Amino acid sequence: RRICRDPATHQPLAYLRLRRAIRNIVEHRDIEPGQALPSERDLSQALKLSRVTVRKAIAGLVEEGLLTQRHGAGTFIAERIVKPMSRLTSFTEDLRERGLSPRSEFFERGIGEVTPEESMALNLSPGSLVVRLHRVRYGQDEPLAIERSVVPASVLPDPLLVHDSLYEALEKLNARPRRALQRLRAVSLNAQQARLLHVNVGSAGLSIERRSFLDDGRVVEFTCSWYRGDIYDFVAELQTD
Ligand code: GLP
Incomplete structure:
Protein backbone atom coordinates (compact mmCIF):
# COMPACT_ATOMS: atom_id res chain seq x y z
CA ARG A 1 0.00 0.00 0.00
CA ALA A 78 2.59 15.84 31.08
CA GLU A 79 2.20 17.81 34.29
CA ARG A 80 5.56 19.47 34.21
CA ILE A 81 6.27 22.11 31.60
CA VAL A 82 8.99 20.83 29.32
CA LYS A 83 10.82 23.57 27.51
CA PRO A 84 13.19 22.80 24.64
CA MET A 85 16.24 24.99 25.13
CA SER A 86 17.25 25.24 21.51
CA ARG A 87 14.17 27.19 20.35
CA LEU A 88 13.94 30.92 20.82
CA THR A 89 10.35 31.09 21.99
CA SER A 90 8.47 33.33 24.40
CA PHE A 91 6.79 32.43 27.66
CA THR A 92 3.43 33.08 25.99
CA GLU A 93 4.16 30.73 23.09
CA ASP A 94 5.47 27.99 25.39
CA LEU A 95 2.31 28.04 27.47
CA ARG A 96 -0.15 28.30 24.58
CA GLU A 97 1.49 25.27 23.03
CA ARG A 98 0.53 23.36 26.14
CA GLY A 99 -3.04 24.58 26.21
CA LEU A 100 -2.43 26.89 29.19
CA SER A 101 -3.50 30.52 29.08
CA PRO A 102 -0.66 32.90 29.92
CA ARG A 103 -1.09 36.13 31.86
CA SER A 104 1.28 38.76 33.29
CA GLU A 105 0.93 40.85 36.40
CA PHE A 106 3.12 43.95 36.14
CA PHE A 107 4.97 45.59 39.05
CA GLU A 108 6.76 47.90 36.74
CA ARG A 109 6.17 48.86 33.12
CA GLY A 110 8.02 52.12 32.58
CA ILE A 111 10.74 54.00 30.80
CA GLY A 112 13.91 55.52 32.24
CA GLU A 113 17.58 56.21 31.81
CA VAL A 114 19.83 53.19 31.49
CA THR A 115 21.88 52.17 34.57
CA PRO A 116 25.59 51.35 34.11
CA GLU A 117 24.86 47.62 34.49
CA GLU A 118 22.03 47.70 31.93
CA SER A 119 24.11 49.70 29.47
CA MET A 120 26.75 46.94 29.58
CA ALA A 121 24.17 44.19 29.03
CA LEU A 122 22.44 46.02 26.18
CA ASN A 123 25.50 47.69 24.57
CA LEU A 124 23.96 51.12 25.03
CA SER A 125 25.71 54.41 25.68
CA PRO A 126 25.10 56.22 28.99
CA GLY A 127 22.02 58.44 28.91
CA SER A 128 20.07 56.10 26.56
CA LEU A 129 16.47 55.32 27.46
CA VAL A 130 15.25 51.83 28.27
CA VAL A 131 11.88 50.22 28.90
CA ARG A 132 11.70 48.12 32.06
CA LEU A 133 9.19 45.36 32.67
CA HIS A 134 8.96 43.59 35.98
CA ARG A 135 6.24 41.00 36.18
CA VAL A 136 4.97 37.72 37.52
CA ARG A 137 4.04 35.28 34.77
CA TYR A 138 1.03 33.04 35.27
CA GLY A 139 -0.29 29.98 33.46
CA GLN A 140 -3.91 29.11 34.14
CA ASP A 141 -3.78 31.46 37.17
CA GLU A 142 -0.82 29.67 38.72
CA PRO A 143 2.36 31.75 39.14
CA LEU A 144 5.21 30.12 37.22
CA ALA A 145 7.98 32.69 36.90
CA ILE A 146 9.15 36.19 37.78
CA GLU A 147 10.77 38.24 35.01
CA ARG A 148 12.66 41.50 34.81
CA SER A 149 13.24 42.66 31.24
CA VAL A 150 15.10 45.68 29.95
CA VAL A 151 14.63 46.72 26.31
CA PRO A 152 16.20 49.71 24.53
CA ALA A 153 13.60 52.42 23.93
CA SER A 154 15.06 52.74 20.42
CA VAL A 155 13.51 49.29 19.81
CA LEU A 156 10.41 49.54 22.01
CA PRO A 157 9.46 53.23 22.27
CA ASP A 158 6.50 52.85 24.65
CA PRO A 159 6.20 50.34 27.54
CA LEU A 160 2.42 50.28 27.12
CA LEU A 161 2.85 48.55 23.76
CA VAL A 162 3.43 45.41 25.86
CA HIS A 163 -0.03 44.24 26.89
CA ASP A 164 0.92 40.79 27.97
CA SER A 165 3.62 39.40 25.68
CA LEU A 166 6.88 41.23 25.07
CA TYR A 167 7.66 39.19 21.95
CA GLU A 168 4.24 39.91 20.46
CA ALA A 169 4.89 43.65 20.90
CA LEU A 170 8.36 43.29 19.35
CA GLU A 171 6.93 41.27 16.47
CA LYS A 172 4.54 44.13 15.64
CA LEU A 173 7.52 46.49 15.60
CA ASN A 174 9.43 44.12 13.30
CA ALA A 175 11.95 43.61 16.09
CA ARG A 176 11.41 40.01 17.07
CA PRO A 177 14.70 38.59 18.40
CA ARG A 178 16.47 36.18 16.05
CA ARG A 179 19.19 34.83 18.29
CA ALA A 180 19.77 34.69 22.02
CA LEU A 181 22.34 33.71 24.60
CA GLN A 182 20.95 32.11 27.68
CA ARG A 183 22.42 31.18 31.03
CA LEU A 184 20.69 28.84 33.48
CA ARG A 185 21.63 28.61 37.12
CA ALA A 186 20.14 26.76 40.08
CA VAL A 187 18.95 29.06 42.89
CA SER A 188 16.90 28.78 46.03
CA LEU A 189 14.05 31.25 46.00
CA ASN A 190 14.19 34.05 48.59
CA ALA A 191 11.25 35.13 50.73
CA GLN A 192 9.86 37.68 48.29
CA GLN A 193 10.23 35.41 45.24
CA ALA A 194 8.72 32.48 47.12
CA ARG A 195 5.73 34.57 48.16
CA LEU A 196 5.09 35.71 44.58
CA LEU A 197 5.44 32.18 43.23
CA HIS A 198 3.33 30.55 45.97
CA VAL A 199 6.09 28.16 47.07
CA ASN A 200 8.05 27.75 50.32
CA VAL A 201 11.04 29.96 51.01
CA GLY A 202 14.20 28.20 49.88
CA SER A 203 12.43 26.14 47.19
CA ALA A 204 14.43 25.32 44.10
CA GLY A 205 14.28 27.79 41.25
CA LEU A 206 16.05 28.30 37.95
CA SER A 207 17.57 31.66 37.29
CA ILE A 208 17.66 32.34 33.56
CA GLU A 209 19.40 35.27 31.94
CA ARG A 210 18.63 35.89 28.30
CA ARG A 211 20.23 38.41 25.97
CA SER A 212 18.46 38.46 22.61
CA PHE A 213 19.66 39.97 19.38
CA LEU A 214 18.24 41.30 16.13
CA ASP A 215 19.60 40.23 12.76
CA ASP A 216 21.86 43.29 12.67
CA GLY A 217 23.44 42.35 16.00
CA ARG A 218 21.67 44.93 18.19
CA VAL A 219 20.65 43.64 21.62
CA VAL A 220 16.84 43.64 21.96
CA GLU A 221 16.38 42.44 25.52
CA PHE A 222 18.19 41.59 28.68
CA THR A 223 15.88 39.50 30.83
CA CYS A 224 16.46 37.90 34.22
CA SER A 225 13.88 35.27 35.06
CA TRP A 226 13.26 33.05 38.04
CA TYR A 227 11.34 29.94 37.04
CA ARG A 228 9.82 27.50 39.49
CA GLY A 229 12.03 24.46 39.77
CA ASP A 230 9.13 22.25 40.79
CA ILE A 231 7.35 22.74 37.46
CA TYR A 232 9.86 23.30 34.68
CA ASP A 233 12.12 20.88 32.81
CA PHE A 234 14.59 22.37 30.36
CA VAL A 235 15.66 19.92 27.69
CA ALA A 236 18.14 20.19 24.84
CA GLU A 237 19.04 18.00 21.91
CA LEU A 238 22.75 17.32 21.78
CA GLN A 239 24.86 16.49 18.76
CA THR A 240 28.49 15.58 18.25
CA ASP A 241 30.64 18.11 16.37
C1 GLP B 1 10.84 33.92 28.14
C2 GLP B 1 12.27 34.42 28.19
C3 GLP B 1 12.36 35.92 28.32
C4 GLP B 1 11.45 36.61 27.33
C5 GLP B 1 10.04 36.11 27.48
C6 GLP B 1 9.09 36.74 26.49
O1 GLP B 1 10.28 33.87 29.41
N1 GLP B 1 13.00 33.80 29.27
O2 GLP B 1 13.70 36.30 28.07
O3 GLP B 1 11.49 38.01 27.54
O4 GLP B 1 10.01 34.71 27.29
O5 GLP B 1 7.81 36.23 26.73
P1 GLP B 1 6.49 37.01 26.38
O6 GLP B 1 6.52 37.34 24.93
O7 GLP B 1 5.41 36.10 26.77
O8 GLP B 1 6.50 38.30 27.20
Whole structure:
Protein backbone atom coordinates (compact mmCIF):
# COMPACT_ATOMS: atom_id res chain seq x y z
CA ARG A 1 0.00 0.00 0.00
CA ARG A 2 1.32 3.45 -0.94
CA ILE A 3 1.90 5.75 2.00
CA CYS A 4 0.77 9.36 1.49
CA ARG A 5 3.37 11.84 2.66
CA ASP A 6 3.33 15.53 3.41
CA PRO A 7 5.12 17.20 0.48
CA ALA A 8 6.99 19.60 2.80
CA THR A 9 8.13 17.30 5.61
CA HIS A 10 7.85 13.93 3.83
CA GLN A 11 6.27 12.57 6.98
CA PRO A 12 3.37 10.15 6.47
CA LEU A 13 0.05 12.04 6.48
CA ALA A 14 -1.66 9.59 8.83
CA TYR A 15 1.08 10.22 11.39
CA LEU A 16 0.71 13.99 11.05
CA ARG A 17 -3.08 13.76 11.34
CA LEU A 18 -2.79 11.79 14.54
CA ARG A 19 -0.18 14.13 16.01
CA ARG A 20 -2.51 17.02 15.30
CA ALA A 21 -5.42 15.18 16.90
CA ILE A 22 -3.41 14.48 20.07
CA ARG A 23 -2.03 18.03 20.14
CA ASN A 24 -5.61 19.34 19.90
CA ILE A 25 -6.60 17.24 22.88
CA VAL A 26 -3.77 18.79 24.91
CA GLU A 27 -4.30 22.34 23.67
CA HIS A 28 -8.05 22.34 24.20
CA ARG A 29 -7.58 20.70 27.57
CA ASP A 30 -10.05 17.95 26.71
CA ILE A 31 -7.86 15.89 29.01
CA GLU A 32 -6.22 17.70 31.94
CA PRO A 33 -2.47 17.49 32.75
CA GLY A 34 -1.73 14.35 34.73
CA GLN A 35 -4.62 12.42 33.20
CA ALA A 36 -4.24 9.40 30.96
CA LEU A 37 -4.53 9.44 27.19
CA PRO A 38 -6.87 6.81 25.67
CA SER A 39 -5.05 3.55 25.01
CA GLU A 40 -3.18 2.92 21.77
CA ARG A 41 -5.86 0.43 20.79
CA ASP A 42 -8.74 2.87 21.38
CA LEU A 43 -6.96 5.65 19.51
CA SER A 44 -6.18 3.43 16.56
CA GLN A 45 -9.78 2.21 16.38
CA ALA A 46 -11.35 5.65 16.79
CA LEU A 47 -9.10 7.25 14.18
CA LYS A 48 -8.88 4.19 11.90
CA LEU A 49 -5.09 4.23 11.95
CA SER A 50 -2.60 1.45 12.50
CA ARG A 51 -1.17 0.78 15.94
CA VAL A 52 2.31 1.49 14.55
CA THR A 53 1.25 4.99 13.46
CA VAL A 54 -0.35 5.66 16.83
CA ARG A 55 2.76 4.49 18.67
CA LYS A 56 5.05 6.67 16.53
CA ALA A 57 2.94 9.80 17.03
CA ILE A 58 2.84 9.22 20.79
CA ALA A 59 6.62 8.66 20.89
CA GLY A 60 7.12 11.98 19.04
CA LEU A 61 5.00 13.87 21.55
CA VAL A 62 6.73 12.19 24.49
CA GLU A 63 10.01 13.43 23.04
CA GLU A 64 8.58 16.95 22.79
CA GLY A 65 7.48 16.75 26.40
CA LEU A 66 3.73 17.08 25.84
CA LEU A 67 3.10 13.51 26.97
CA THR A 68 4.84 11.29 29.50
CA GLN A 69 4.87 7.53 29.78
CA ARG A 70 4.98 5.48 32.93
CA HIS A 71 5.99 1.91 32.51
CA GLY A 72 2.99 -0.34 32.68
CA ALA A 73 0.64 2.52 33.55
CA GLY A 74 0.12 4.15 30.16
CA THR A 75 0.54 7.57 28.57
CA PHE A 76 -0.34 10.78 30.36
CA ILE A 77 -0.62 14.45 29.54
CA ALA A 78 2.59 15.84 31.08
CA GLU A 79 2.20 17.81 34.29
CA ARG A 80 5.56 19.47 34.21
CA ILE A 81 6.27 22.11 31.60
CA VAL A 82 8.99 20.83 29.32
CA LYS A 83 10.82 23.57 27.51
CA PRO A 84 13.19 22.80 24.64
CA MET A 85 16.24 24.99 25.13
CA SER A 86 17.25 25.24 21.51
CA ARG A 87 14.17 27.19 20.35
CA LEU A 88 13.94 30.92 20.82
CA THR A 89 10.35 31.09 21.99
CA SER A 90 8.47 33.33 24.40
CA PHE A 91 6.79 32.43 27.66
CA THR A 92 3.43 33.08 25.99
CA GLU A 93 4.16 30.73 23.09
CA ASP A 94 5.47 27.99 25.39
CA LEU A 95 2.31 28.04 27.47
CA ARG A 96 -0.15 28.30 24.58
CA GLU A 97 1.49 25.27 23.03
CA ARG A 98 0.53 23.36 26.14
CA GLY A 99 -3.04 24.58 26.21
CA LEU A 100 -2.43 26.89 29.19
CA SER A 101 -3.50 30.52 29.08
CA PRO A 102 -0.66 32.90 29.92
CA ARG A 103 -1.09 36.13 31.86
CA SER A 104 1.28 38.76 33.29
CA GLU A 105 0.93 40.85 36.40
CA PHE A 106 3.12 43.95 36.14
CA PHE A 107 4.97 45.59 39.05
CA GLU A 108 6.76 47.90 36.74
CA ARG A 109 6.17 48.86 33.12
CA GLY A 110 8.02 52.12 32.58
CA ILE A 111 10.74 54.00 30.80
CA GLY A 112 13.91 55.52 32.24
CA GLU A 113 17.58 56.21 31.81
CA VAL A 114 19.83 53.19 31.49
CA THR A 115 21.88 52.17 34.57
CA PRO A 116 25.59 51.35 34.11
CA GLU A 117 24.86 47.62 34.49
CA GLU A 118 22.03 47.70 31.93
CA SER A 119 24.11 49.70 29.47
CA MET A 120 26.75 46.94 29.58
CA ALA A 121 24.17 44.19 29.03
CA LEU A 122 22.44 46.02 26.18
CA ASN A 123 25.50 47.69 24.57
CA LEU A 124 23.96 51.12 25.03
CA SER A 125 25.71 54.41 25.68
CA PRO A 126 25.10 56.22 28.99
CA GLY A 127 22.02 58.44 28.91
CA SER A 128 20.07 56.10 26.56
CA LEU A 129 16.47 55.32 27.46
CA VAL A 130 15.25 51.83 28.27
CA VAL A 131 11.88 50.22 28.90
CA ARG A 132 11.70 48.12 32.06
CA LEU A 133 9.19 45.36 32.67
CA HIS A 134 8.96 43.59 35.98
CA ARG A 135 6.24 41.00 36.18
CA VAL A 136 4.97 37.72 37.52
CA ARG A 137 4.04 35.28 34.77
CA TYR A 138 1.03 33.04 35.27
CA GLY A 139 -0.29 29.98 33.46
CA GLN A 140 -3.91 29.11 34.14
CA ASP A 141 -3.78 31.46 37.17
CA GLU A 142 -0.82 29.67 38.72
CA PRO A 143 2.36 31.75 39.14
CA LEU A 144 5.21 30.12 37.22
CA ALA A 145 7.98 32.69 36.90
CA ILE A 146 9.15 36.19 37.78
CA GLU A 147 10.77 38.24 35.01
CA ARG A 148 12.66 41.50 34.81
CA SER A 149 13.24 42.66 31.24
CA VAL A 150 15.10 45.68 29.95
CA VAL A 151 14.63 46.72 26.31
CA PRO A 152 16.20 49.71 24.53
CA ALA A 153 13.60 52.42 23.93
CA SER A 154 15.06 52.74 20.42
CA VAL A 155 13.51 49.29 19.81
CA LEU A 156 10.41 49.54 22.01
CA PRO A 157 9.46 53.23 22.27
CA ASP A 158 6.50 52.85 24.65
CA PRO A 159 6.20 50.34 27.54
CA LEU A 160 2.42 50.28 27.12
CA LEU A 161 2.85 48.55 23.76
CA VAL A 162 3.43 45.41 25.86
CA HIS A 163 -0.03 44.24 26.89
CA ASP A 164 0.92 40.79 27.97
CA SER A 165 3.62 39.40 25.68
CA LEU A 166 6.88 41.23 25.07
CA TYR A 167 7.66 39.19 21.95
CA GLU A 168 4.24 39.91 20.46
CA ALA A 169 4.89 43.65 20.90
CA LEU A 170 8.36 43.29 19.35
CA GLU A 171 6.93 41.27 16.47
CA LYS A 172 4.54 44.13 15.64
CA LEU A 173 7.52 46.49 15.60
CA ASN A 174 9.43 44.12 13.30
CA ALA A 175 11.95 43.61 16.09
CA ARG A 176 11.41 40.01 17.07
CA PRO A 177 14.70 38.59 18.40
CA ARG A 178 16.47 36.18 16.05
CA ARG A 179 19.19 34.83 18.29
CA ALA A 180 19.77 34.69 22.02
CA LEU A 181 22.34 33.71 24.60
CA GLN A 182 20.95 32.11 27.68
CA ARG A 183 22.42 31.18 31.03
CA LEU A 184 20.69 28.84 33.48
CA ARG A 185 21.63 28.61 37.12
CA ALA A 186 20.14 26.76 40.08
CA VAL A 187 18.95 29.06 42.89
CA SER A 188 16.90 28.78 46.03
CA LEU A 189 14.05 31.25 46.00
CA ASN A 190 14.19 34.05 48.59
CA ALA A 191 11.25 35.13 50.73
CA GLN A 192 9.86 37.68 48.29
CA GLN A 193 10.23 35.41 45.24
CA ALA A 194 8.72 32.48 47.12
CA ARG A 195 5.73 34.57 48.16
CA LEU A 196 5.09 35.71 44.58
CA LEU A 197 5.44 32.18 43.23
CA HIS A 198 3.33 30.55 45.97
CA VAL A 199 6.09 28.16 47.07
CA ASN A 200 8.05 27.75 50.32
CA VAL A 201 11.04 29.96 51.01
CA GLY A 202 14.20 28.20 49.88
CA SER A 203 12.43 26.14 47.19
CA ALA A 204 14.43 25.32 44.10
CA GLY A 205 14.28 27.79 41.25
CA LEU A 206 16.05 28.30 37.95
CA SER A 207 17.57 31.66 37.29
CA ILE A 208 17.66 32.34 33.56
CA GLU A 209 19.40 35.27 31.94
CA ARG A 210 18.63 35.89 28.30
CA ARG A 211 20.23 38.41 25.97
CA SER A 212 18.46 38.46 22.61
CA PHE A 213 19.66 39.97 19.38
CA LEU A 214 18.24 41.30 16.13
CA ASP A 215 19.60 40.23 12.76
CA ASP A 216 21.86 43.29 12.67
CA GLY A 217 23.44 42.35 16.00
CA ARG A 218 21.67 44.93 18.19
CA VAL A 219 20.65 43.64 21.62
CA VAL A 220 16.84 43.64 21.96
CA GLU A 221 16.38 42.44 25.52
CA PHE A 222 18.19 41.59 28.68
CA THR A 223 15.88 39.50 30.83
CA CYS A 224 16.46 37.90 34.22
CA SER A 225 13.88 35.27 35.06
CA TRP A 226 13.26 33.05 38.04
CA TYR A 227 11.34 29.94 37.04
CA ARG A 228 9.82 27.50 39.49
CA GLY A 229 12.03 24.46 39.77
CA ASP A 230 9.13 22.25 40.79
CA ILE A 231 7.35 22.74 37.46
CA TYR A 232 9.86 23.30 34.68
CA ASP A 233 12.12 20.88 32.81
CA PHE A 234 14.59 22.37 30.36
CA VAL A 235 15.66 19.92 27.69
CA ALA A 236 18.14 20.19 24.84
CA GLU A 237 19.04 18.00 21.91
CA LEU A 238 22.75 17.32 21.78
CA GLN A 239 24.86 16.49 18.76
CA THR A 240 28.49 15.58 18.25
CA ASP A 241 30.64 18.11 16.37
C1 GLP B 1 10.84 33.92 28.14
C2 GLP B 1 12.27 34.42 28.19
C3 GLP B 1 12.36 35.92 28.32
C4 GLP B 1 11.45 36.61 27.33
C5 GLP B 1 10.04 36.11 27.48
C6 GLP B 1 9.09 36.74 26.49
O1 GLP B 1 10.28 33.87 29.41
N1 GLP B 1 13.00 33.80 29.27
O2 GLP B 1 13.70 36.30 28.07
O3 GLP B 1 11.49 38.01 27.54
O4 GLP B 1 10.01 34.71 27.29
O5 GLP B 1 7.81 36.23 26.73
P1 GLP B 1 6.49 37.01 26.38
O6 GLP B 1 6.52 37.34 24.93
O7 GLP B 1 5.41 36.10 26.77
O8 GLP B 1 6.50 38.30 27.20
